[in-house]
Amino acid sequence: MASFKEEVYEHISAVYQTAADEIKNGLSLIKEVWPLIFLLFLALAVLIWFAKPAPPDKVLMATGTGGSYKVLGEKYKAYFEKRGIDLKLVETHGSKENLQHLIDRKDPIQAAFVQGGMIAVDNLSGVQSLGSVDYEPVWIFYRKNTFNEGIHVSDRDIAKLRINIGPIGSGTHAQAVSILKQNHLTPTAPNLLSMNNADAVNAIEQGEIDAVFLVDGYESPNVQRLIKNPNIRLVTFSRADAYTRLLPYFEELGVPMGGFDLGKNIPDHPIQLISTTTNLLIDDRLHPAIQVLFLEAAKEINGAKSYFSKAGEFPVYMNTEAPLSNEAKFFYEKGTPTLMKYLPFWLAEFLERMFFLLLPFAAFAYPIIKSIPSYRTNLAKKQINSIYKDLDKFEQNTIQTFDPNRRGEYIEVLNDMERRVLASKAAKLATADCYSLRNNIEFIRNALEKQVIYKGR
Template sequence: MGSFKQDIQDTFLGLSESAQEHWNDFTQFLQEVWPLLILLLIILMGVWWYADPPPPRHVMLATGSPGSSYEALGKKYVEFFKRKGITLELVPTMGAQENINRLSDRNDPLQAAFVQAGVSHAKDAKGIQSLGAVDYDPIWFFYRGPELKATDFQAVDGGLRYFLNKKISIGIDGSGTYAQAIRILKAAGYEKGVKVVQLTGHDSVKALKAGEIDGSFIVDAYEAPNIQALLNDPSLHLVTFKRAEAFAKLIPYLHILDVPQGAFSLPRNFPPLDMKLLATTTNLLIDDRMHPAIQFLFLEAAREINGKESFFAQRGEFPSFKDSALIESPVAIHYEKNNYPLLSAYFPFWVAELINRLIFVLLPFCVLAYPILQSLPGFRAKRMQNKINRLYGSLKSLEQELLNGFNNEQRDEYLKRLNLLEYQAIKIKISKRMSSDYYTLRTSIDYVRNCLNRGEHPYGYEDLDGQIAVL
């Protein structure tokens, strides 16, 4: 038992001594190369700052006309960003055309916008990417007068006769409503013979309720005040798209939304029959220069806000990356496959972002520093060996001087020079692996000192005649 205990003690003692030796070597290494490591770190920090600047704390998001559902959605995003320490500023605009023009303008500070899918000029714009769809935008067509049967809209002349010489609002030019209304009217063959007017959503609601127009296209969310005002007016009717599948085939970005009988109002039994609505989607478009961390934040906001179950959407349906005609952001592609970065589940946004950016620096630093660190032990050994060799050279020079021109009156001066060499040897910091060379140097200095102290001439002897001979 005692032998086993002694073996354990010897083992731990050996490990302790080895660890202490390596620690001493490491601290000595840091003392020697810290300027080089700091320089390398400064260079990498500069590259880091240039290649991956920190995310901005202020972002601008274009919504649309004041009072629209996009504005209400934008306010929810503002609250989400505020919790993350980012100021999200909502920018009201005249609609999709202005949003796209401003996003594609490289001098405009606007960085994000809500834009309906299917706006034709969006795909031709430069410098814009998509973070996917975040919600459905139903296409509503409300009208006044006697309620038409669904079969009336299957024939061009049936529905057309009712709306000949009547006013229909199709939204203002440049808006998403205008783009969808024109596309649907052309696909159905109604682009001629219908008198169209261009009104904003709010103005078209007022005009329709006042009887100033006979029908109105509005593309807006179910919860939007304009839509609720029209749904709750019993004098107005809503068109069902009986041929919704055909429209969706001809216009690929359109979706079909099923509305069960009485879903809008059970007391009124509205709608009186199951109906189908066409819908586009709300796309979240960005300037392609937007910081990746802010893009991830927008996607996470969409998941939290738009990922909930709503009247038309199922839980987790949005953000969706299925039907965007625009180039999808690489960040959105990563998010679709991997979801939000893992660190953000455990740390606040800014802490997680800082850790991510530090990893961006530390990994290259380790990649560059590792081969340097690997080569430094040999470099350090050569440096220490060179110091020892230089002292050997000085000792040899002194010994040659003693051999060739010894002056007994300068003996004290010689001893002082030897003492200085010994002091310089003692000051050398070496690893244990070079102890033999170190103590060999010390022994050599002592040897020369002993020779100097042993007689009239340090390297002389008496010949047969009693004369001092020099070796």
């Protein structure tokens, strides 16, 4: 009885020999059908060239300095980081600059928060929307000793105050100018200042100015700071409905009495506000998977209940100044892609990409792979036919120029043909045809030996 060591050695030897035989057979097969294999690799290369590439691991996004855009951008950055994508936030002076980054086709920034009302420009080619993700109210704060506390101050009451309307080029400035023009007021009056928001907030708290325009989210540090300041009051837009009709990108919002602080009853009367929206815009070349990831982030971050919105209200295609991307259309109609519901982002994206890559490849490769056996058989038959042609040529020449003294030379030519048959792939793939060819060679060999068909020559 063989020892355990000998049995192990025998098994290892068998595995080695099996592997060697398979490799040898595989190499032999490749040599035979290499044109078909080359065609498959060529098709795969073409598919990879035209197919959707893997998503980038870094994306640049324009936000802002301070304000709600920066706060919101940090939340998106944390969401992307959990999915293995580095979202680089680029600080800017606001919506106008953000939009210019996207319009410039050479700019590496591919996503940005842009205020509604800032998007309608002449050349918006290459810029698409993923939808609106939040409300961005127009806040007009003023010092409480500026007016008689017995009246509810409206937007038209502050026209002659020393008021900051935001730096030129900012979203705040653009919205303030639009509102002033609707009221037939000049936006270049000397009482209208152009400080940045942070400086303006400091100035109104210190009494250096009377009022300030802010266009920002409810959670903005500047907005929260002024809401909580007991010396600052908030203007009501008593004609909010008129603004939403004249400037369609505005929505009407309301703050009920005590809506900011029930204990202190702040505000002490209902306040009407007008609000634009924060829109998530992209370069239309942004990878589809990253677009979906932005929408998923918006659903989780902005879809929660907030002060002005109900749960699930955002994201939504509310502002139609920029066209909605195809990925966003699918997302709003069908929801989250199935794979992304159950798998990590990178795996879901990889499987989806491979599916759309390999499905057409499989459709192309199947008939080619299926044709390999017949291809090998046809190749073998071609080898046989080649030898048949040589045999026919040999026989015709021999009949015409037969020389009995060269019989040995003739026999050797026939023997060489038979060796070619035995050495060819046809010997294994077209055995019956090979035997038929060898019988014909043997027939001519016998005829030469007996000189049957060459009688009289």
